[in-house]
Amino acid sequence: MAKLFAYLNNHNQPVRVADLAKALSAPRSSIYELVSVLSKEGLLEFCGEGNKVFFGKLMYVYGANFLSQNSILREGQLEVDRLALETHETFELCTLNQNRQAILYTRLGPRPMRIGSEIGSQFPLPWTASGRLLLSHMDEEAIDSLVLPEDYILPNGSVVDSGKFKNECRDALGAEIVVTQGLINTFTQCLAAPLKGSSGLIEATLCCVLPIDVDGDHKSFISAALKESASRLSRRT
Amino acid sequence: MAKLFAYLNNHNQPVRVADLAKALSAPRSSIYELVSVLSKEGLLEFCGEGNKVFFGKLMYVYGANFLSQNSILREGQLEVDRLALETHETFELCTLNQNRQAILYTRLGPRPMRIGSEIGSQFPLPWTASGRLLLSHMDEEAIDSLVLPEDYILPNGSVVDSGKFKNECRDALGAEIVVTQGLINTFTQCLAAPLKGSSGLIEATLCCVLPIDVDGDHKSFISAALKESASRLSRRT
DNA sequence: CATAGTCGTCCAGTATACTGGACTTGTGTC
DNA sequence: GACACAAGTCCAGTATACTGGACGACTATG
Known part of the structure; x- marks a missing residue:
């Protein structure tokens, strides 16, 4: 999970799930599963065309919490x-x-x-x-x-x-x-x-x-x- | 993890680890372990006195990513x-x-x-x-x-x-x-x-x-x- | 100072989530 | 339209992380 977030952060834009699997050199099935769980929670979001994911609304909300403190x-x-x-x-x-x-x-x-x-x-x-x-x-x-x-x-x-x-x-x-x-x-x-x-x-x-x-x-x-x-x-x- | 984040979000301020365990009605050992992992990753941070945790810098950084997109x-x-x-x-x-x-x-x-x-x-x-x-x-x-x-x-x-x-x-x-x-x-x-x-x-x-x-x-x-x-x-x- | 209660750590057993291979579906090319 | 390759799904086996109980350390109270 930490690696996935770091990779998205480095790219600073939505990434296709298949590319994530390649880049993290992890089994595709694991990444699909992980992305699915995290997006259900709202920490990631599917956006735009072609099954791309990026950080979700909750991530923003939690980050705003940090800022307020x-x-x-x-x-x-x-x-x-x-x-x-x-x-x-x-x-x-x-x-x-x-x-x-x-x-x-x-x-x-x-x-x-x-x-x-x-x-x-x-x-x-x-x-x-x-x-x-x-x-x-x-x-x-x-x-x-x-x-x-x-x-x-x-x-x-x-x-x-x-x-x-x-x-x-x-x-x-x-x-x-x-x-x-x-x-x-x-x-x-x-x-x-x-x-x-x-x-x-x-x-x-x-x-x-x-x-x-x-x-x-x-x-x-x-x-x-x-x-x-x-x-x-x-x-x- | 999702529940933990949601609880911190509701409180909008650092929470003691022991209180987290009570509030989430999860085993203390599980919460200590989870908090330790997440804080090593930077999504949570220990802050101030009395073993309190709150969202960490990485959460803010990832949230800023969402904002920029x-x-x-x-x-x-x-x-x-x-x-x-x-x-x-x-x-x-x-x-x-x-x-x-x-x-x-x-x-x-x-x-x-x-x-x-x-x-x-x-x-x-x-x-x-x-x-x-x-x-x-x-x-x-x-x-x-x-x-x-x-x-x-x-x-x-x-x-x-x-x-x-x-x-x-x-x-x-x-x-x-x-x-x-x-x-x-x-x-x-x-x-x-x-x-x-x-x-x-x-x-x-x-x-x-x-x-x-x-x-x-x-x-x-x-x-x-x-x-x-x-x-x-x-x-x- | 004794005591009760809470806090934090440790550990073996167990349940959950990850793995990687097989399979199906989709996409682009000639 | 046939083909090749990539994208995505599914499933049993396995490894990882969660569980909850036991234990010692710390803190408040009488």
Whole structure:
């Protein structure tokens, strides 16, 4: 079931049941059965032509429940919208999901250029500035048990040094902003600021994706705006 | 699993695992196991104190997927917001979910007064104006097989005549607006307008909840606004 | 501090759901 | 229209997950 959902999420559009079976390399009968059960429950829905399925109404309703309980997410969405509108850059709201950084919300600027920055896409933590913030409270041991060896391999094939990464995580503790350059690709940099919950723990990050060659004044302006937003949204202890 | 999700949805806040087991009258060990599996997958999350669980990030992400695929829902939300802002009344976006009417989105006016009009709450179809629209394309036989006998029992205990209900569904076919009064309670009326998909089928309804004693001019105004919004949002064939 | 009640874990037995093969139905091609 | 291939259904055997009871840990109460 988890794999099925993940596959639909990656495709972000209805998928034929037969294709699901192939893609998940599971018996067709199992997938037909599973899809039938989940669609009876309303978590999946048949839609359009050709026996295609996608997430159902209930999934949306349950997701809305999560949103209503999560004030950082709710306020963070508004803030991402506002920042994107004012600066014309791409902003994202990110959070830790298992051993990945998940993008919970995004608003594209006029020049979207980062791979897969759709809602629901997930990245290995060493790939992003947000990843360093999200792990900043953990010790080396905890990081080692969470981050898999293959997560250190960047899209271009080069490898992030795990010792260096853990140092950067430690340095991110208490930082107002973290910047990484040229990790996911060579032409962007990523500025991330921490959103802290009432416990003081970082619950999410506010992140901006900029071209690598943006001029210094503009970058400072974005950086200041991120810090201001993040500190305003963070809960006071 | 379906029951567990439904229970969390009804409570709309984190629930202790032990309470879940009681409420679902299932063995504690089963619920602990199930919750553990679902939270490992990210569909549920432990949150706050005292071993409480609620919907997880993945549920939100998957729900956002549904939203992105469903243009009527996306545009309908904006329209509900706009109508509520302009008229100061409560509007809802409703849809058919199995044999229930589900509220997918709502914006409260200054006098919210309808029971349970939260996102995700569901009603038997005979209780609402939207229900008549959502069933308007079905014949009597299809309606009988979908609507359970107990669905005809209103909250106050009185019973909707099933023949009359089916006539009202038939009359709703092609109607621009459907009004019901005093069904869910004695002091509200419900105005619903159909949102049609590209197939011409009613995919959702836009609905306004008014006090029963609202003056005629205001009601006409609301009614006209609903018709206008609904026809604008409906897909042309 | 003793006690009752609840909470969470563990485990073997059992029931449910998954598997994969055979079969039927649908679809596209020549 | 005949053919090949893919899509979808069905069924018995098996593996997985659920069950419920026993147990220890924790918490409130007198």
